[in-house]
Amino acid sequence: MNLSKSRYTLGIRCKKLLWLSCFKKAEAEDLGNESVLENGNKVGDLARGLFGNYTLINYDDNYKNMIDETKKELLNKPNIICEASFSYDGNFCSVDILKNDLDGVEIYEVKSSTELKDIYKDDVAYQTWVLKKLGYNVKKSFVVYVNRNYVKNGELDISKYFIKEDVTDKIDLDKVENEIKSLKKIINSKDEPNIDLSLGCHKPYDCPFFKYCTKNLKEPNIFNIGWNVQIKKKLEMYYKGIITYKDILDAGGLNEKANEQMRFELYDLPPKINKEKIEKFLSQISYPLYFLDFESYQESIPTIDGTKPYQQLCFQYSLHYYLKEDGELHHKEYLSDDYNGNPMYGLCKQLCDDIPMNSCVLVYNKKFEISRLKEMASLFPEFREHLLNIADNIVDLLVPFQNQDYYVKEMAGSASIKKVLPALFPNDPSLDYHNLEQVHKGDEASNAYLSLKNLPKEEELKLRDNMLKYCGLDTYAMVKIYKKIKKL
Ligand code: SF4
CATH class of the missing domain: 3.30.420.10 (Ribonuclease H-like superfamily/Ribonuclease H)
Structure with missing residues (x-):
């Protein structure tokens, strides 16, 4: 099985998440991200106009066609190519916007979010690694995201709506190479990785496999507690084996509201x-x-x-x-x-x-x-x-x-x-x-x-x-x- 940029970023978040996404997709919960996806598409389409005229490489189930099409367009430099597609040693990526200059290229990864998350840098780092391995002179790599302070006034000003963040200096290509090696092993193994819960289960996004990964825990447990008990605190207790409501109360409990929740449910209080x-x-x-x-x-x-x-x-x-x-x-x-x-x-x-x-x-x-x-x-x-x-x-x-x-x-x-x-x-x-x-x-x-x-x-x-x-x-x-x- 090969890697793509979405698989790479899943694997960076959690190797088990990557494996489950490949082999046990049906276990994923629907976290209702439809409108997020829709917004992502709209913002992605808008960003294509950031540098004026562009050529779009149309999606094709056969990636080879996209790669061949990209090769042809690369000859017409200087130009802008959206969804420019490349593959090196089974590592595929489509670059949202590729600025194809006379002396090299610039990579622009577009996100519909209003903040620059670390995972976006990993995404762009993977693309930079693929292009560099193919021998392209990647001059700079950017993450493009939405300016939350932009106020529309008349015609939408795309240059102010987007923020372009240069992340070239934050890219560690050796790290990418090592990650790729280890992720390839994961997706080419039949064995589910043995990985425990971590902060990554909820950050930067809630993992759709959380229910699956906690299915063997007796309910109710530490993860059913509301009242603003931070996930960090819950994990601390979980790692110590303090998991059921009784365990937690015996260990001294959490905040008063959480303790009350547990007591009410445990002892069926009026x-x-x-x-x-x-x-x-x-x-x-x-x-x-x-x-x-x-x-x-x-x-x-x-x-x-x-x-x-x-x-x-x-x-x-x-x-x-x-x-x-x-x-x-x-x-x-x-x-x-x-x-x-x-x-x-x-x-x-x-x-x-x-x-x-x-x-x-x-x-x-x-x-x-x-x-x-x-x-x-x-x-x-x-x-x-x-x-x-x-x-x-x-x-x-x-x-x-x-x-x-x-x-x-x-x-x-x-x-x-x-x-x-x-x-x-x-x-x-x-x-x-x-x-x-x-x-x-x-x-x-x-x-x-x-x-x-x-x-x-x-x-x-x-x-x-x-x-x-x-x-x-x-x-x-x-x-x-x-x-x-x-x-x-
Ligand atoms: S719930 Fe946590 S451990 Fe399980 S796949 Fe998701 S991120 Fe990995």
């Missing part, structure tokens, strides 16, 4: 409710009372003036509200139909009509809603004062659960609404996201919004209806949770 703390939390709440939830999507390449790459762009909200305590529950909602424009203008306009100034607004996990309100306030000066006023009056319903003032064992170390809701209302089908159609979680709502403009009218209306139901359930769930803790 719900813990700190009425005094909950009362204090509820004392901040006043009427009229609004329950707000936004849905948003991200664009790797911003199309809206004033926004940055990957900024969260709100297109929908749901708003349940009581005008007075013990009054009737009302509902309002917004879902943009401005599919090709800026969905946030109409949203802000209606939001300011729907929530009067100085009203108490309950959200779940306020960081998200407050950040969105502030971003939209800076985009639309006419709504600025009102949006900031809404942000100032937000109360976070997450707090009593995050502080474990209300804790039941089914929350399993998490205060996220997706855990809290079924834990508090285990047998209520009206609160079960599984019973919804088409849209059941945030990323599905984002993808649904982005797909609306291309759907036939009937399908568009059906999907919009299901999007409204999903977002409506988010705020209805907050109402139910609020009422439950209020009853206490």
Whole structure:
């Protein structure tokens, strides 16, 4: 079996990951990276124009055709070749952008990320090694990635959108050669490498084989603990053989919240409710009372003036509200139909009509809603004062659960609404996201919004209806949770 740049980088992350990807692919979990891939493709296509005109080597299952095509194009120097393909001794690579100058070449590896990760340098180092072995004068090697501070203003300025980082001096070709030798042995062996868990299981990315690699550990174990216990700490205990909840508690435990999670699950403890703390939390709440939830999507390449790459762009909200305590529950909602424009203008306009100034607004996990309100306030000066006023009056319903003032064992170390809701209302089908159609979680709502403009009218209306139901359930769930803790 031969190496490619993606196999090489998998092997750098973990040799077992490389082997499993080659021989036990079916064991990989789907970590939902579809939108990451899609963004990667869009950014990669855009980057091809970085140096003006270019020639693209089209993908071919038969790599030899790509290599032959590249050889022909290399003769036309100076030129720019995208997906220029090479192979040396069974090591294949396609260079995202090859600057083919009269006196040598420059390699540009394009990433859709907004930070320069070490693994990208390994990627470009492998390509540099292949080309140097083939006798090319590689003058410089670069990683190209997205400038997170770029703000679109008029025509997209590709030279400012991308950052080109020269990593030539960081490349150690002897190291690459040794790695290639050892990775070739791995992929040409029938034996699964015997490699233990490490920090690399979660960094720079979560490994899709984590479940497979921990399948022999008795559940629940150290890796099922929530409450922000760092993976480094978990691994320390795992290496010492402190793995089950009982082992961990006997060894002195972790932080208090984690210990509580373990005790609740081990000893099947009844719900813990700190009425005094909950009362204090509820004392901040006043009427009229609004329950707000936004849905948003991200664009790797911003199309809206004033926004940055990957900024969260709100297109929908749901708003349940009581005008007075013990009054009737009302509902309002917004879902943009401005599919090709800026969905946030109409949203802000209606939001300011729907929530009067100085009203108490309950959200779940306020960081998200407050950040969105502030971003939209800076985009639309006419709504600025009102949006900031809404942000100032937000109360976070997450707090009593995050502080474990209300804790039941089914929350399993998490205060996220997706855990809290079924834990508090285990047998209520009206609160079960599984019973919804088409849209059941945030990323599905984002993808649904982005797909609306291309759907036939009937399908568009059906999907919009299901999007409204999903977002409506988010705020209805907050109402139910609020009422439950209020009853206490
Ligand atoms: S879970 Fe960890 S040990 Fe297992 S393949 Fe992935 S990175 Fe390697």
